[in-house]
Amino acid sequence: MKKNIAIILAALFLCTACSSSPVESAAGSSEPADSASSSTTTSAVGSDGTEQAVQSAETPTTEEASAPQTTAPETPVTAESASDAFFTPGIWQCTEYVFYQFGEHGGSMIDYDTGVGQPFEYEVTDPDSGAIMFHIFSADDQSPATAKVISDTEIEVTWDNGLTINLTYLPGKTMEDLDAQFRNYIKPGTWNCDNESYYFFNEDGESGSTLSFEKGIGVGFRYSVMSRSEGFVNFSMGAADNSQGVVITDLAEDSFTLIWESGQSQNFTYVSPQSADEFKFYTDDQLHDIVLKYYQEDNNNYKPQYSGIQHNSDGTATVHLLDISGDQSYTAALCTLDRVTLKGTNDLTGEEIDLSGYAE
Secondary structure, X not given: OOHHHHHHHHHHHHOOOXXXXXXXXXXXXXXXXXXXXXXXXXXXXHOHHHHHHHHHOOOOOHHHHHOOOOXXXXXXXXXXXXXXXXXXXXXXXXXXXXXXXXXXXXXXXXXXXXXXXXXXXXXXXXXXXXXXXEEOOOOOOOEEEEEEEEEOOEEEEEEOOOOEXXXXXXXXXXXXXXXXXXXXXXXXXXXXXXXXXXXXXXXXXXXXXXXXXXXXXXXXXXXXXXXXXXXXXXEEEOOOOOEEEEEEEOOOOOEEEEEOOOOOEEEEEEEEOOOOOOOOOXXXXXXXXXXXXXXXXXXXXXXXXXXXXXXXXXXXXXXXXXXXXXXXXXXXXXEEEXXXXXXXXXXXOXXXXXXXHHOO
């Protein structure tokens, strides 16, 4: 897990002013509403960063342990005073991937880098000084902090352990907007993989399928993003138990590189927003048959002895029909075609051609 979110979780959820058994509270009190929240409990309690934060907390002396604990007021401040003084209800951004949603007296934190999330409640205990009490795992958990208003859309929050984060208000932004923004780590649609196959990434952001250029056969797959910032993705190709971790590098709008556990790398180039059901292309076998028909039309249906096909870096394919006699080879046809449109060139004459009329 990224250090920033581990530190934030440690400070917000397990700061030194929390109850005397924060780990037990996290494990026993949290009731996640969904799978993301479930992983939150584990992350907040069991991640390396959080454990370090807990272990590094100083053990209180006898006097400190017996000192009265800070308690939230029985009657919290009004929603109006809380909102007016500090957090306008809505979405506040902490880092590139970490966002807070504030309501009147509660909200949630979500880290879209790892999918970790955690609900919380809060009370403004002293609007003049900016004192705030956060309750993370239960009403008994207390994490005191101080909020400083920088501007109408910026607030600085400092916890008692010294950690400071900066929050920026995003007017009009909703959790639905964020979910949609981060749903697809890889843009949905058709991707060319090393000019050998197509990968189709679905809109759900977690599944897809492949089809080979040669025969048009492939497998389905599922994937889950473990860390967006680090490019860690778990892929299951075909069977669910055929799972392995991969690293995605150089991720851009229309390209990325995928590195498998074996060290094998594959380069992907975006082709089309179409899905596997919508995208149509011609396989190597089909391209061969189309060029053969084109050649036979002017050559008394003669069929050359040999053929070959080359996958080009621009996504096109070059079909070669030839005869071999002794040590000599004779090219009968050489055509470069777009395997989607069947348009291209007759490489022997330089003529532009459209062979869509030869497709069955």
